[in-house]
Amino acid sequence: MAPPPAAAVVAEGLGPLDAGRTAPAPRGGAANGVKLSLRDISVAFRARGGREVVAVDRLSLDVADREIVSIVGPSGCGKSTLLRLIAGLVRPSTGDVRLDGHVVTAPGADRGMVFQSYTLFPWLTVRGNVEFGPRLRGFEEARRREVASRFIQMVGLSGFEHAYPKELSGGMMQRVAIARALANDPEVLLMDEPFGALDAQTRVFMQELLLDIWEKTAKTILFVTHDIDEALFLGDRVYVMTARPGRFRDEVRLDLPRPRTLEITMSPAFVEAKRRVLHIIREEAGKALGQGES
DSSP states (O other), X not given: OOOOHHHHHHHTTOGGGGGGOOOOOOTTOSTTOEEEEEEEEEEEEEOGGGOEEEEEEEEEEEEETTOEEEEEOSTTSSHHHHHHHXXXXXXXXXXXXXXXXXXXXXXXXXXXXXXXXXXXXXXXXXXXXXXXXXXXXXXXXXXXXXXHHHHHHXXXXXXXXXXXXXXXXXXXXXXXHXXXXXXXXXSEEEEESTTTTSOHHHHHHHHHHHHHHHHHHOXXXXXXXXXXXXXXXXXXEEEEXXXXXXXXXXXXXXXXXXXXXXXXXXXXXXXHHHHHHHHHHHHHHHHHHHHHHO
């Protein structure tokens, strides 16, 4: 189910929930260069009738500072649950999540999240949406304007500051959502299929825009998607998850040069990586269908 706008605010760490922000640390995290660490993470839910459902099972992952890690897998494998764990919206049944060496226990402004659904506040303008987080954090008006203007320009929406969400296209609304998340200066950007509802041309444009923003801001990004090409085009590494309970079945390291252009999707290395990931996804999707029939 798509989260309401208020859920996006929680995930972006706005307002009073800054109490859940991890203790500040120098950029670069721990001495070993790990920005984000998951250790033996499992999440189990209680379904109707009291049956226990294990969403993700014994996941461990290290993400370096300024790295982009893509996550793919069949529907229902726990990809979104994994991001919500890192955001502090879901508590693990076992294991822990650490950001810059500090255990994550609640949502915080050091983790920004962008959803697939359009989660802007419809009663606020583009500028009002982007300023919302800094406003709740007590920024003075001049500083709020400066922050908002920087990121509105970065996502290519200068001139639309006074437009309302209903006046924007889907791609424009997602650009505002990215700017709103970045306005809190998060350490990690969590992206849950943010371009999934867009048409093909707009989706490619948004992928290139995201890489340009990453080059300028050097954020650490975890990107969940069903699109294999998107995962490979954006990521330094791609993790492929199994059918439920979600585990990491494979890690694909991409030795592709940056900055990247669409031409790289035709390179032999890209095509081989796509073949490898597609083979696993087809196998796991078949298992997921079998679970649904049982």
